[in-house]
Amino acid sequence: MSARSETLNRQSPFVVDAVTFGFGRKETAVQSPVLKHVSLAIASGEVLGILGPNGSGKSTLLKILMRILVPQQGRVELFGQPHDAVAQAEIARRVAFVPQETQQAFPFTISEMVLMGRYPHHNRTWGPGWESSEDRAVAMQAMSDLGVAHLGGRLITNVSGGERQRAVIARALAQEPEVLLLDEPTAFLDLHHQLEIARIIRRLNQERGLTVVLVSHDLNLASQYCDRLLLLREGEIAAVGSPEEVIAGESLERVYDCPVLVDRHPQSGMPRVTLPV
Numbered sequence: 503m504s505a506r507s508e509t510l511n512r513q514s515p516f517v518v519d520a521v522t523f524g525f526g527r528k529e530t531a532v533q534s535p536v537l538k539h540v541s542l543a544i545a546s547g548e549v550l551g552i553l554g555p556n557g558s559g560k561s562t563l564l565k566i567l568m569r570i571l572v573p574q575q576g577r578v579e580l581f582g583q584p585h586d587a588v589a590q591a592e593i594a595r596r597v598a599f600v601p602q603e604t605q606q607a608f609p610f611t612i613s614e615m616v617l618m619g620r621y622p623h624h625n626r627t628w629g630p631g632w633e634s635s636e637d638r639a640v641a642m643q644a645m646s647d648l649g650v651a652h653l654g655g656r657l658i659t660n661v662s663g664g665e666r667q668r669a670v671i672a673r674a675l676a677q678e679p680e681v682l683l684l685d686e687p688t689a690f691l692d693l694h695h696q697l698e699i700a701r702i703i704r705r706l707n708q709e710r711g712l713t714v715v716l717v718s719h720d721l722n723l724a725s726q727y728c729d730r731l732l733l734l735r736e737g738e739i740a741a742v743g744s745p746e747e748v749i750a751g752e753s754l755e756r757v758y759d760c761p762v763l764v765d766r767h768p769q770s771g772m773p774r775v776t777l778p779v
Contacts, residue, residue, distance in 0.1 A: 514581075515597075515681045515713050516544040516567055521576035523562060536562045538737040539576070544681075549707050549714040551724035553748070554734035555758055560717040561602065563734070564683050567715065568599045594622035598674035602685040602717075612661070612669045613654035616641045619676030637676075644675040648702060664695030668702070675706070682706075684716040688723060696720070700727045721775045725749050726767065733757055749773035 524535040537559045544550055552560045565571040566578060569585060578585035580593065598619070610618075620637040633641075645651040648668040653661060658669060667687065674682060687703065688696040704727050706712050718724045724731060724745070731748040733741040735757040741748045751764045754775065767774045 514543045514545055516542075516715075517579040518542045518544075518563075518567075519577050519579070521563075521566065521573040521578060523559075523566060523571060523573045523575075535574075536737050537566070537573070540734075540737070540739060541576075542732060542739070542742065544713065544715060545730075546713055547707070547711045548729045549704065549716070549727065551728035551731045552715065552717045552734065553719075553721060553724055553731055554740070557736075558734040558757075559737040560734055561685050564599070564685050564715065564717055568597060568683055569593055570599075591622060595677065596679055597681045597683060598677045598679035599683045600670055600674050600685065600687060602689060609657045609659050611655055612645070612650055612658055612672075613641065615658050615669060616645055616650075616654075616673045616676050619644070619673040622677055640678065641672075641676045644672040645669075647675060647706065648672040664691055664698065667691065667695070667699060671699070671702070679712070681713045681715065684714065686717055686719065688718065688720060696723060703727065721749060721754070722767075725772045725774065726770055745773055749775060 519541050521537055521540045522535050523537040540559075540563065552563060554560050562571060566573055569578075569590065572586070580588050581596070617633055617637060620633060620641060623637075642651060642654075645654060648671055650665060650669050650672055653665060653669070658666060661669070671684075671687070682703075684703070688699050691699065700723050703714055703716070707714050716724075716728070726745075728745065730743065731741075731745055732739065733748050733753065740757050741750075741753050749764060750773070751762055754762045754764070761778050763776045763778055765774055765776075766772065
């Protein structure tokens with residue numbers, strides 16, 4: 503069904519309409535598309551989780567939303583405007599992207615790295631003293647929100663994986679975006695830090711009304727912390743809806759090609775997935 507027929511506000515942050523994408527030149531026919539006729543409207547203020555097996559197109563869809571990639575077919579709208587008509591600087595001010603790989607080649611301090619998130623709000627040349635007192639205040643608030651303010655003087659290369667991930671998200675928040683795109687924000691983290699990042703994302707969504715779109719392989723974490731889920735299989739939408747609608751045994755077994763057990767979490771009552779022995 504076309505995203506235009508969904509009953510979501512036309513000022514949804516993103517409307518994706520019949521998007522097809524395959525790697526190769528835009529003018530050539532798409533031989534092996536990574537995404538196939540994907541249509542979706544993302545509601546303002548929601549947390550949307552994108553799920554699916556490896557190679558199903560999850561990260562590709564996220565990069566199309568950020569205009570890192572451009573679809574060969576279909577269209578994307580950002581706040582009611584054609585995606586390709588919006589200046590990249592405007593996208594950077596309104597949408598923040600946290601990629602899966604966040605390794606830092608240069609030993610910036612955490613404060614310096616988070617301040618880089620303010621750059622889209624400036625027209626002047628990057629250099630010493632470019633930041634204003636407002637920029638520093640916004641960066642400090644972002645570090646405080648993510649619990650890394652006390653690490654401001656530490657090199658990003660000398661902190662733990664969980665601390666680095668929180669700092670990278672703080673840099674994204676320093677952009678003061680309306681939409682936050684996260685590619686596997688809890689990947690490579692231990693259980694404590696996975697839960698911490700998930701709770702922080704949900705708190706920021708609730709306190710700021712921040713729209714969040716995140717890619718995850720963790721079905722249970724997505725079920726607990728997302729308002730809505732999009733399940734992809736081989737580049738196509740297999741299911742979209744609430745966690746109760748998407749985290750269902752039959753759908754998951756078809757998409758992941760393995761048996762699963764779905765029951766209810768004893769505290770939240772949300773769907774929970776386990777694998778049979």
